[in-house]
Amino acid sequence: MDSKDKHQVTKNHRLIQAMSHASQGIWMVISKERNMRYHLAASVIVIICGLLLRVAAWEWLWLFLAIFTVFSAEFMNTVAESFCDLVVGHQFDFNVKKIKDVSAGGVLIAALFAVIVGLIIFIPRLMAVFGG
Numbered sequence: 859m860d861s862k863d864k865h866q867v868t869k870n871h872r873l874i875q876a877m878s879h880a881s882q883g884i885w886m887v888i889s890k891e892r893n894m895r896y897h898l899a900a901s902v903i904v905i906i907c908g909l910l911l912r913v914a915a916w917e918w919l920w921l922f923l924a925i926f927t928v929f930s931a932e933f934m935n936t937v938a939e940s941f942c943d944l945v946v947g948h949q950f951d952f953n954v955k956k957i958k959d960v961s962a963g964g965v966l967i968a969a970l971f972a973v974i975v976g977l978i979i980f981i982p983r984l985m986a987v988f989g990g
């Protein structure tokens with residue numbers, strides 16, 4: 859990224875430029891959002907368990923759907939929070955409270971979906987391994 863890119867306010871002209879900005883966005887969420895790091899750690903654990911317990915191809919599809927649903931919800935939550943902070947700063951505002959709480963609720967719903975998928979896929983396998 860050259861110094862011109864740092865203050866770019868025009869459209870991306872090349873695909874590589876768009877990908878670079880998207881990657882910066884991904885890194886921003888991972889480095890600044892503690893919850894995103896928890897989601898990442900949970901995803902790594904799920905993938906390791908899936909490999910160890912030899913999860914089937916169609917089950918991987920559900921696991922990745924759950925993982926990327928949570929990631930997407932967390933990214934949208936970060937967008938909502940950042941936009942609210944941009945508009946009101948540190949001032950209390952009931953509409954901002956509503957936006958942030960609803961947005962966080964969306965992440966919670968996505969995480970519940972992921973937990974349900976994980977339980978449905980892993981409980982029978984764990985019972986087979988530990989249940990004798």
Ligand SMILES: Nc1ncnc2c1ncn2[C@@H]1O[C@H](COP(=O)(O)OP(=O)(O)OP(=O)(O)O)[C@@H](O)[C@H]1O
Binds near residue numbers: 948950
């Ligand atoms: N400007 C504000 N006005 C009203 N309520 C606010 C404001 N800022 C934050 N809050 C309240 O504080 C909570 C936490 O807000 P914050 O922006 O710190 O999110 P966070 O701790 O990063 O949340 P998350 O864990 O979802 O990422 C919000 O859900 C909301 O209820």
